Amino acid sequence: MDLSFTPSELAFRDEVRGFLAGALPPTLAEKVRNGAALDKADFDQWHAILNAKGWLANTWPKPFGGTGWGPVERHIFEEECCLGYAPRIVPFGLNMLGPVLIQFGTPQQQAEILPRILDGRDWWCQGYSEPNAGSDLASLRTSALREGDHYVINGQKTWTSYGQFANKIFCLVRTATTGKPQAGISFILVDLDTPGIEMRPIRLIEGGHEVNEVFFTDVRVPVANLVGAENQGWTIAKFLLGHERTNIAGVGYSVQAFKQLRALACQPQTDGTRLIDDPLFAARLATIEIDIEAMKITNLRMLDNARKNGAPGPEASMLKIKGTVIRQSINDLARRALGPAAAPFPPDQLDGNAALVPPDHARNAMRYFNNRKLSIFGGSNEIQRNILSKMMLGL
């Protein structure tokens, strides 16, 4: 039983820390720390910095321009990025499509597309969910009908994250309506400039614009844009789900948010008292700290398991459930900690002397509402429970 990293892993952690200290622009870190919305230029800037270092595609093998890291290095990198308030790597091209192409794509697709993901020429978004296909993804209805050398796509995708920044979308589409619903799905790449596509923003609960809906009307896509075989899409989607699960517990986010919350609680309030001296608040904080400390170990145990068995097993669903609930509980306490000062909306209207709270807490209420998404996306926590019940308990 040994809970510590090896000397070479520790050296790697120090290398990542050193890199972040020198390469992460303070303006970006400040935005992340304050929970401000990042724009395309912010993400592009960070991606370019990582790409120059050779650390951008950390789920790809080396021959494709990736880092070739194992799960432990990836974990260390992600944790350090969280702790240093680096922007997250936008996963759609790098952590989702990239691994799919490496596994299922033709050499031509790999050669054309992967370099454009790395250097930021292409921004991919994900076309999976539909208004009537959420948790029941296999019931999706956006159709792709073969007409000569093209597929003609009709339908609607939704919850398309950062679609407003994207020029490409990878989609699950229906190419057969007979047999099981899963057996008639294909994975296809679409240029968002193709005639017949319309993207509309969805304004979210806290007022931000992260997701979109995408409408397809007689959109003609070359057959060569198919990834894998026709009707093999479900297999690809399931493969991709495995890659979506890196950093699924988000322990780094929790540690970082907890640190900010604890610092806030140590500040004098308007009446001169400190929240940290309120035994009820301190107990709530301690409850969360205990959950985080346990989660760190649970995460490492599963990482150790993944390293020994090659891939994360269904137990990753536990990390997803508990990790998201912990993050939400921190957001909840951070919002409550502000009392009436949590109310100003948008907080940016209170600049300088008018600000009620430190800048990294001005958006606590927004963060709380926005992060209710955590237990819904990436397979809702209820779907994760179904998976665990079946795969781990055999019920």
Add this chain to the structure above:
Amino acid sequence: MDFQQTDDRRLLRDTLTRYLAEQYPFEHRTQVAYAAPFHDPVKWAEMAELGVLHALVPEAQGGLGGTGFDITTVFEALGSALCPEPFLPAVMAVQLLGSGDLDPLLAGHRYGVGLSKVSVQDNKLSGRLSVVYGGGAAQTLLVVANGALFQVAAADAKITAYGMIDGGGAAEVFLENTPAKRIADHANLAQAMDAGTLALCAEAIGAIDASFAMLTDYLKTRKQFGQTIGSFQAIQHRVVDLMTEIEQARSITILAASRFGTDGQSRAISMAKSLVGRVAQQVSEELIQLHGGIAMTWEHPASHYAKRLVMVDHQLGNSDAHLTRVAAQYFKV
């Protein structure tokens, strides 16, 4: 990073688990756990012979273990079989006796540890020691008075032994100018409490694992409405939540064991006891609820596991008390 136990500890775990399965079957356990002397002196001697006590004592003091993971390995196995033998006072006695003479303990001499306040005058103790675990079976009592450690022969004290609701024995010990031997000027009670608390966390994890296995088996066999009750989503989601909390409880206990003997020991062990206490009660209540009426019967093992899982939170500080200790660190900022 490696979450596998060493070969030595796996051997210890397997040996003890096999012994308990063969020599301490559940019927026997239920028999001895609820009738005086609330343990089985023959089995106790056999387990001492087997080296269980040696595992709790560092090599420097003649043992073979004594680290946090040795303690958790032993107590997980004990908890899994709901073993009522008085190992908790033994692990605390090891810490209190420190570099003193541990030979009697290693040979199976039984200690009781008094945690109540008593007064001392001319090496004579007066006061009442309440809920002394294993107090009825103890041959020697270790008592802290005025910060010093005293040893009292059980025969010299007035002892009222009783069984506990979840099995095993405790006692009320009355001292009235009882002769005592001062064996250390400074009693390291905090260390003994930490070791005992860590042991209880591990014991709970063992009992939790056995309970959870029992529960999932039951869900796969019990049929209602023509199907196994484990096929109902309302039940599946509760059991998955339980499993998730159990893994968290296991993780924090691993963390606590790894910190045993370091500066961060007390805080990590309090974190563990707080979380484990909460999860153990959750497992207990779900074990009863999802088994239905059968878990309410004395005859079914689930009822005995359920009791132990709740009552472990009554020993050496409950969930809230340890949470308060964790939170107390914040005030020092």
